[in-house]
Amino acid sequence: MNLPYHEDLPTGKLAGCFNNTSATYKFYWFLALLQAVGSGETTISKKHLFARIVANAWYTIHYFHISFGKQDKLQRAIEMIQQSEGLRIDEDQPIIISTLIQSARQDTHGYLNYFNKQVPHWFLSPWLPGKDQSAIYAASQNFENKCLYALYSDAVKINPLWLGYLTKNIRILKDFCYWNLTLYLQSKNPNTPDIANKLVKPALRNSLIKQRRQFWDLVLKETGSVTCIYTGKQLEIGGYAVEHFIPYSFVSHDLIWNLIPADPSFNSSKNNKLPPFEKYFDAFFRIQKEAVSVISNVQPGNKFLEDYLTIFPNLLSTSSIEETFTRDRLAERIQPLLTIAANNGFHFMP
Numbered sequence: 482m483n484l485p486y487h488e489d490l491p492t493g494k495l496a497g498c499f500n501n502t503s504a505t506y507k508f509y510w511f512l513a514l515l516q517a518v519g520s521g522e523t524t525i526s527k528k529h530l531f532a533r534i535v536a537n538a539w540y541t542i543h544y545f546h547i548s549f550g551k552q553d554k555l556q557r558a559i560e561m562i563q564q565s566e567g568l569r570i571d572e573d574q575p576i577i578i579s580t581l582i583q584s585a586r587q588d589t590h591g592y593l594n595y596f597n598k599q600v601p602h603w604f605l606s607p608w609l610p611g612k613d614q615s616a617i618y619a620a621s622q623n624f625e626n627k628c629l630y631a632l633y634s635d636a637v638k639i640n641p642l643w644l645g646y647l648t649k650n651i652r653i654l655k656d657f658c659y660w661n662l663t664l665y666l667q668s669k670n671p672n673t674p675d676i677a678n679k680l681v682k683p684a685l686r687n688s689l690i691k692q693r694r695q696f697w698d699l700v701l702k703e704t705g706s707v708t709c710i711y712t713g714k715q716l717e718i719g720g721y722a723v724e725h726f727i728p729y730s731f732v733s734h735d736l737i738w739n740l741i742p743a744d745p746s747f748n749s750s751k752n753n754k755l756p757p758f759e760k761y762f763d764a765f766f767r768i769q770k771e772a773v774s775v776i777s778n779v780q781p782g783n784k785f786l787e788d789y790l791t792i793f794p795n796l797l798s799t800s801s802i803e804e805t806f807t808r809d810r811l812a813e814r815i816q817p818l819l820t821i822a823a824n825n826g827f828h829f830m831p
Contacts, residue, residue, distance in 0.1 A: 543570035710764035
């Protein structure tokens with residue numbers, strides 16, 4: 482992905498900021514800068530920028546359990562701040578930012594100040610190569626080599642030469658940053674699906690109404706009821722929740738092969754915990770197989786059957802569900818995902 486060209490600015494220097502990156506700091510620092518510029522700020526408090534760094538990474542760490550790598554201190558800082566400040570794991574960014582800025586806790590200030598030693602000056606290395614921290618500060622204050630900003634002890638001042646470029650291309654620049662961050666985090670989480678959609682807290686989760694009405698209600702209309710695999714309760718139309726067997730916060734999708742009817746009271750308590758494979762998989766497989774068999778008979782053109790094709794590629798071209806929809810094949814998809822999710826910090830149900 483290339484940045485927009487500007488004949489009077491060294492845009493190649495900006496593009497090189499993420500070369501040889503060994504932690505996430507530069508990505509989140511640049512995002513924080515862009516957010517501040519987008520709000521009309523040109524002289525920006527470092528404390529505000531560090532608070533934005535934490536807020537931007539908050540959901541990715543706490544909700545999706547993405548690993549930032551062993552060398553990265555941002556993940557540890559976020560986990561400790563969440564405990565000490567008593568913030569929710571799904572807290573909104575403005576609340577996180579205001580809490581950190583107003584906090585009187587010395588440990589919180591220590592976590593934020595750590596990034597002052599790591600990122601503001603080193604981010605300018607492409608413009609000011611070979612210089613140490615003090616030399617970068619001095620050179621930046623003269624906007625040497627048309628560097629992006631000037632550094633001071635407690636603030637950053639955007640170079641006026643760059644302001645128009647940043648403002649005009651802010652959406653492209655954010656996408657460029659997220660693209661590079663995605664590549665970096667994918668390298669640290671090679672088996673974790675859909676990293677790109679785990680970088681920002683969604684404004685609103687997708688509704689599962691279509692999956693309910695156009696798939697599971699049709700199944701229950703034919704079968705009369707199904708048994709909740711968790712509680713043993715008989716579930717009928719209008720009396721069940723549609724739940725993700727493997728938590729949405731890990732798979733980041735609503736494909737029907739991971740959705741089943743569940744007791745509504747249990748669904749709310751399960752939250753993002755993992756179901757133990759040995760205890761629940763066989764019941765999960767049976768309800769899925771029964772559903773596919775029912776839908777294939779009553780509505781063979783149902784679009785949700787296509788969700789199964791990545792696991793059972795011959796599903797729509799066979800008349801034998803018994804031979805095609807096998808336990809081993811589904812287990813080959815489910816069991817590794819549960820293992821990876823557990824390794825990423827998701828907890829199993831009792």
